[in-house]
Amino acid sequence: MCIVYEKLMACVASVRAKTDFVPETALVLGSGLGNYAAHIEVETIVRYDEIEGFPVSTVPGHQGRFIFGTVGGVKVAAMQGRVHYYEGYDMSDVVLPIRLLRMLGAKTLILTNAAGGVNFDFKPGDFMMIKDHISTMIPSPLIGANDDRIGPRFPDMSHVYDEELQDKIRRCAKKLGIQMREGVYIQLTGPQYETPAEIGMVRGLGADAVGMSTVCEAIAANHMGMKICGISCITNMGAGMSSKPLNHKEVQETADRIAKQFEKLITELITA
DSSP states (O other): OHHHHHHHHHHHHHHHTTOOOOOSEEEEEOTTOGGGGGGSEEEEEEEGGGSTTOOOOOSTTOOOEEEEEEETTEEEEEEESOOOGGGTOOHHHHSHHHHHHHHTTOOEEEEEEEEEEOSTTOOTTOEEEEEEEEOTTSOOTTOSSOOTTTOOSSOOOTTOBOHHHHHHHHHHHHHHTOOEEEEEEEEOOOSSOOOHHHHHHHHHHTOSEEESSSHHHHHHHHHTTOEEEEEEEEEEEOTTSSSSOOOHHHHHHHHHHTHHHHHHHHHHHHHO
16 A cells, blocks of 8 residues: 555645645536536636546546536545546555545535436436445455554445535525435446446345446545535436436537536535
């Protein structure tokens, strides 16, 4: 873990050479949701490839840069695109951006993603607040020697998603007239979409939405003591739940369709 810490501090130094901005809130913008950056009063932009040793996202719809600025006077650092385990990175690199945001000063983390609906009550275009997650299908980002400078060896996971932030999401959604589903999110490795049998399996495990990100980030953030909340945009239904084949274009098209609602919700959540 010492190597992880040294790499993390090298990333901190790279960012600090470009900006002394200290964010209060960190925001991860998932597939098709990156245009929210237009709502930020920008102070500095730092591309991932400008940061020493930093993983670079390779997925369409993920621009790969940090936006530092303010939303309604609140200091925000937004990740315009994330990296995924399926891109071939070590899990410690996948969560390095989250650890970096905490080291830069962010205490609150808002995670967003595009997800497949597993719950038959859901439909494409719904929002789901993440109340809990299932991580057993992916390697833990905490595997290996622990470094107490990052977090404890055995972090409690009883309340990963902060209950006060959950209440705030509910209030913000109600104020804006947005229906907010609630449920459990499960992360699989990807990059292939799930089979109908796998969708049946994760539903049996208690999942309401499935995706290829977020959970590992939440684990790393919780390890470092951040307050966390998560919102999934249900962009498609899981395999076998509709007659339509799954593809990334559909994910982006649905995310584009609900982008305005999403942008209003995130702004209200940050500034409330």
